[in-house]
Amino acid sequence: MADMLFVAEGVTKRFGGVTALDNVSMSIRRSSIFGLIGPNGAGKTTFFNTLTGLYQVDEGKFTFDDKPLNVKAPHEVAQVGIARTFQNIRLFGEMSVLENVMVGRHVRTKAGAFGAIFRTPAARREEAEITQRAHELLEYIGLSKRAGDKSRTLAYGEQRRLEIARALATDPKMIALDEPAAGMNATETVVLRQLIERIASDGTTVMLIEHDMRLVMNVCQHIAVLDYGRKIADGSPSEIQKDAAVIKAYLGGAHEPQGVK
Amino acid sequence: MANLMQDKKKQIIALAVLGVFLLILPFAAGALGQAWVRILNVTLLYVMLALGLNVVVGVAGLLDLGYVAFYAVGAYTWSLLASPHFNIHMPFWILLPLGAFLAALAGLLLGTPVLKLRGDYLAIVTLGFGEIVRILMNNFDKVGLPWSETTYNITNGPRGLTGIDPLTFFGFKLNEGMNLFGLPISGLQLYYFVFLALTVLSVIGVSRLQHSRLGRAWQALREDEIAAKAMGINTRNIKLAAFAFGALTGGLAGGLFASMQGFVSPESFGLLESVMILAMVVLGGMGHIPGVILGAVLLSAMPEVIRYVADENKQEAVFGMVLVAPEVLRNLIFSLAMILIMLLKPAGLWPSPEKK
Numbered sequence: 085m086a087d088m089l090f091v092a093e094g095v096t097k098r099f100g101g102v103t104a105l106d107n108v109s110m111s112i113r114r115s116s117i118f119g120l121i122g123p124n125g126a127g128k129t130t131f132f133n134t135l136t137g138l139y140q141v142d143e144g145k146f147t148f149d150d151k152p153l154n155v156k157a158p159h160e161v162a163q164v165g166i167a168r169t170f171q172n173i174r175l176f177g178e179m180s181v182l183e184n185v186m187v188g189r190h191v192r193t194k195a196g197a198f199g200a201i202f203r204t205p206a207a208r209r210e211e212a213e214i215t216q217r218a219h220e221l222l223e224y225i226g227l228s229k230r231a232g233d234k235s236r237t238l239a240y241g242e243q244r245r246l247e248i249a250r251a252l253a254t255d256p257k258m259i260a261l262d263e264p265a266a267g268m269n270a271t272e273t274v275v276l277r278q279l280i281e282r283i284a285s286d287g288t289t290v291m292l293i294e295h296d297m298r299l300v301m302n303v304c305q306h307i308a309v310l311d312y313g314r315k316i317a318d319g320s321p322s323e324i325q326k327d328a329a330v331i332k333a334y335l336g337g338a339h340e341p342q343g344v345k
Numbered sequence: 346m347a348n349l350m351q352d353k354k355k356q357i358i359a360l361a362v363l364g365v366f367l368l369i370l371p372f373a374a375g376a377l378g379q380a381w382v383r384i385l386n387v388t389l390l391y392v393m394l395a396l397g398l399n400v401v402v403g404v405a406g407l408l409d410l411g412y413v414a415f416y417a418v419g420a421y422t423w424s425l426l427a428s429p430h431f432n433i434h435m436p437f438w439i440l441l442p443l444g445a446f447l448a449a450l451a452g453l454l455l456g457t458p459v460l461k462l463r464g465d466y467l468a469i470v471t472l473g474f475g476e477i478v479r480i481l482m483n484n485f486d487k488v489g490l491p492w493s494e495t496t497y498n499i500t501n502g503p504r505g506l507t508g509i510d511p512l513t514f515f516g517f518k519l520n521e522g523m524n525l526f527g528l529p530i531s532g533l534q535l536y537y538f539v540f541l542a543l544t545v546l547s548v549i550g551v552s553r554l555q556h557s558r559l560g561r562a563w564q565a566l567r568e569d570e571i572a573a574k575a576m577g578i579n580t581r582n583i584k585l586a587a588f589a590f591g592a593l594t595g596g597l598a599g600g601l602f603a604s605m606q607g608f609v610s611p612e613s614f615g616l617l618e619s620v621m622i623l624a625m626v627v628l629g630g631m632g633h634i635p636g637v638i639l640g641a642v643l644l645s646a647m648p649e650v651i652r653y654v655a656d657e658n659k660q661e662a663v664f665g666m667v668l669v670a671p672e673v674l675r676n677l678i679f680s681l682a683m684i685l686i687m688l689l690k691p692a693g694l695w696p697s698p699e700k701k
Binding site for chain 1: 550553554556557559561562564565567568569571572573574575576577578579580586590632697699700
C-alpha cells in the first residue's frame with residue numbers, strides 16, 4: 085500500500101481553445117487533510133469535475149488507492165471510494181435527515197425491487213444495517229435530534245454537516261469537500277473545522293477546496309495552489325504563505341498576472 | 346414506548362374499521378343500484394392507476410403524460426387473448442401477469458429514449474408516446490405487409506373489441522354473480538372484491554417499494570439528480586425501473602378493466618385519461634400513498650356523483666329549469682377544484698407529513 089492515496093499526473097483539460105487545466109500534478113497522503121486553493125476561475129472546480137467523472141481528461145492520469153482511476157460516469161466515483169459534497173448545497177430537501185444519510189448507503193448495499201416487495205430476510209437485514217449506520221453518522225455530526233425532519237428545514241450550517249454525513253455514508257476512502265465553509269459564520273466554521281479534523285483522524289482522507297484561508301491554513305497538512313489552470317505552488321501551509329507566486333496570484337504583483345498577455 | 350404501542354393499537358383499529366367499511370360498501374351501493382357498484386369498481390381501477398403513476402411522477406419525479414398507454418397495453422392484451430376476435434380464450438392467471446409484464450416492457454420501451462430528458466421535455470415525449478399507442482390501436486385493423494395485398498385486422502380499430510371474456514375462476518364466470526348462503530352477490534360486486542384485493546396488494550407493493558433502498562434512490566433522483574449520481578446511484582437503471590414498475594400497475598388495471606367491461610376501444614385511452622390520472626396524483630399529494638388514494642377516489646367518484654345528484658330532472662325539480670348540463674357542471678366543478686387546490690394546497694390535499 086503506497087503512502088499516497090491519490091495521485092494526479094500531468095492532467096490537462098481543454099475546452100475548445102481554453103486550457104482549463106494545464107499539466108497539473110499533485111498527490112494526497114493517506115489520512116491527511118489536503119487543501120486545494122486558488123483564486124476564482126483558477127481551475128479548482130474543473131479539476132474536481134474531471135476527478136469525479138463529470139469531464140474526461142485530455143491528457144494525464146489519476147491513480148487512486150494504487151489503481152488507475154478511470155471513471156466513465158459520475159456514479160462510479162462513489163463506488164471507487166471518493167465521496168463529495170457540493171459548493172451549493174445539494175441535499176434531498178423533501179426527504180428526512182435520516183433518509184438523506186440512508187441514500188448514501190446505496191452504493192454499499194444491493195437490495196433490489198424483489199427484496200423490497202417481498203421483504204426477504206436479506207433485504208430486511210440490510211435495511212436494518214442501513215438505518216443503524218445512518219443513525220451512527222447522524223450522531224457523529226450531532227444531528228440525531230433532527231433525524232425525522234425534512235432536510236430542507238435544517239439551518240445552513242446543519243445542512244453542510246448533513247451533506248458531509250451523507251458523503252461519509254458511502255464509506256469513502258477520500259472525501260472531497262467543495263467550499264464547505266462558504267457562507268458560514270465564525271462559530272459554524274469552528275464546528276466544521278473540528279469535524280474535518282475528526283474525519284481525517286478517523287482515517288478518511290480529506291480533500292478540501294476552500295476560499296476561507298484561515299480554515300485552510302489551520303486545518304490542512306498540505307496545500308496545492310492553482311492559478312489559471314496551472315499549479316503554481318505545493319507545500320505545507322507555512323511554505324504556501326511565504327510563496328511569492330501565491331502572493332502574486334492572490335494580491336496581484338507589480339507585473340500583469342500570469343496567463344494574461 | 347407506551348405511546349408507540351397506543352399508536353399501533355389505534356392503527357389496527359382504524360384499519361379494521363376501514364376493512365369492514367370496504368366489505369360492506371358494495372352491498373350498500375348495490376342497494377342503490379348496480380350502477381353505483383360499477384362506479385366503485387372504476388374507482389378502484391383508478392386507485393391502482395394513480396398508485397402506478399405515483400411511482401413515476403410522485404416518487405421518482407419523472408413527469409409522464411402518456412401513462413394511459415400502459416393501461417391500454419394491459420386492456421388490449423386481455424381483450425385480444427380472451428375474446429372471440431382471434432377466438433383465443435386464455436385464463437386470467439396467464440393474462441393478468443402477461444398484461445402487466447407487457448406493460449412493463451412498454452415502460453422500458455418508453456423509458457430508454459427519454460433517459461436524458463427532464464421536466465417539460467420529458468412530458469412532451471411521454472405525451473407523444475401515449476398518443477402513439479392509442480393511434481396504433483385505432484389503426485391496427487388494416488395492417489398490411491409491403492409485399493402482399495392482404496391486410497390483417499389485429500385490434501379491430503375504432504370499433505373496438507367486444508365479447509371479451511369475464512374473469513373466470515375454474516369455469517365460474519364472475520360476471521354472473523352468485524348466491525352465498527342466501528345472500529345474492531351480483532357480478533359487479535364479485536368484481537369489486539377481486540379489484541379490492543388487487544388494489545390492496547398494489548398498495549402494499551408500492552408502499553414497500555417506496556420505503557426501500559430503491560424507493561429512496563427514486564426520491565433522491567427526484568430531489569437532485571446530480572447529487573444522486575454523486576452518491577453512486579446509477580440513475581439510468583433506476584429511471585427504467587420506475588417506468589417499468591409504474592407501467593406494471595397500469596397494465597394490471599388495464600386487464601381488469603377489459604374483463605369487467607367486456608368491451609374496449611381506443612377511445613378509452615385518450616390523453617384526457619392520462620391527464621385525469623395525473624390530476625389524481627397531484628391533487629392527492631405527490632409521493633404520499635394515502636394522499637394519492639384520496640385523490641383517485643375523489644376525482645373518479647366525484648364526477649359520477651355529480652352526474653346523479655345534479656341530473657336534468659333534479660335540476661328541473663329544484664330550479665324549475667336546467668341551469669347547467671350535468672356534463673358541463675362536472676367539468677366546471679372539476680376545473681374549479683383544480684384551481685382551488687393549486688392556490689390553497691399546492692402540495693396536494695394530503696401531502697406527506699413534515700416530520701416522520
